[in-house]
Amino acid sequence: MKTAFKYNLVALVLGFCTLPCNAAVVVTENFLITLGLPEDFLISCSKLQTPSADSTMQSSQSQTELIARCEKALEQNPEDDQALEQLHFIVAKANALSRDESLRLRQVIRKYTRHANTVLAPPDEPGEPLIVSGTVRNVEGKPIAGALIYVFHADAKGYYAPARAMDEPNARLFGYMKTGADGRYEFRTIRPGGYPKQPIPQHIHMLVTAAGYRDHRCRSTCQLVFADDPRMTAEWHKWAKKDGNPILSVTRDQDGIQRCVYDIVLHRN
Numbered sequence: 202m203k204t205a206f207k208y209n210l211v212a213l214v215l216g217f218c219t220l221p222c223n224a225a226v227v228v229t230e231n232f233l234i235t236l237g238l239p240e241d242f243l244i245s246c247s248k249l250q251t252p253s254a255d256s257t258m259q260s261s262q263s264q265t266e267l268i269a270r271c272e273k274a275l276e277q278n279p280e281d282d283q284a285l286e287q288l289h290f291i292v293a294k295a296n297a298l299s300r301d302e303s304l305r306l307r308q309v310i311r312k313y314t315r316h317a318n319t320v321l322a323p324p325d326e327p328g329e330p331l332i333v334s335g336t337v338r339n340v341e342g343k344p345i346a347g348a349l350i351y352v353f354h355a356d357a358k359g360y361y362a363p364a365r366a367m368d369e370p371n372a373r374l375f376g377y378m379k380t381g382a383d384g385r386y387e388f389r390t391i392r393p394g395g396y397p398k399q400p401i402p403q404h405i406h407m408l409v410t411a412a413g414y415r416d417h418r419c420r421s422t423c424q425l426v427f428a429d430d431p432r433m434t435a436e437w438h439k440w441a442k443k444d445g446n447p448i449l450s451v452t453r454d455q456d457g458i459q460r461c462v463y464d465i466v467l468h469r470n
Contacts, residue, residue, distance in 0.1 A: 328393075330390075393405060
C-alpha cells in the first residue's frame with residue numbers, strides 16, 4: 202500500500218529529521234532513500250514502527266551520504282541551490298551531527314552563498330514566523346553589492362543548540378546572504394526567545410562585511426532587539442542606545458506574519 206504524508210509527520214515517525222521540505226523520500230524495508238521529488242513524501246513499506254538501533258545507524262549513514270552528495274554537487278555546480286538548501290537544513294535540524302561537522306558545514310554554506318535572501322528555520326520549527334529585510338548602503342546612500350550578511354539567533358525557547366544551549370558559534374538557526382546590485386537582503390525565520398532564567402531580551406545577531414568597508418558590528422556582532430519585547434526595559438533601552446544595537450519596530454502583514462525592516466550603513470575603510 203502506498204500512502205502520501207506531509208514532511209513533518211513522516212519526519213516525526215521515521216526520524217529523517219534532517220531532510221528539507223522540498224525533498225521526497227521513498228522508504229523501503231532497507232531504508233533506501235531517493236531524493237529530489239516534490240513537497241510530499243511517498244512511502245512504501247509494510248509497516249511503520251519505532252526505528253531500531255540498526256535503522257538509526259542507517260539513517261545516520263544516509264545523512265552522511267546525503268552531505269557528501271550535496272558537497273559534490275556544489276563543487277560541480279556552485280549554483281546548485283537545492284544542494285545548498287539541503288545542507289542548510291541538515292545543520293538547522295542538528296540531527297546526528299557532531300559539533301565539528303556542523304561548524305565545517307557552516308563554512309561550506311558560507312562559501313557557496315550567492316542570494317540576497319534565505320530561510321533560517323526549517324518548515325516545522327516551533328515559533329512565531331518573522332521576516333527581516335532591509336538595504337545595505339554606504340554613507341552616500343548608494344546600495345552596496347556583494348555585502349555578506351551573517352545572522353543567527355536562539356530558538357523559541359532561547360537555546361542556540363540542543364546539546365549546548367549557549368553555543369553561539371554553532372547556533373542551529375543561522376543564515377548567510379549576499380546582496381545584489383540593489384543592496385537589499387531578506388531572511389525568514391521565527392521570533393527568537395529570550396534566554397531562559399535570564400532577563401536578556403530576544404535578539405538576533407548580525408554581522409555584515411563588504412570589501413572596502415568596515416564591518417558592521419557592535420562587538421563581535423550587532424544585536425537586533427525588538428521594541429515590543431516585554432524584556433526591553435528602560436535599562437535595556439539604554440544598553441541598546443549606548444552600544445548601537447538597533448531596536449526594531451515590529452508590524453504584521455496581511456497574512457499576520459511579523460515583519461521588521463533594518464537598513465544598514467557601512468563606512469569605508
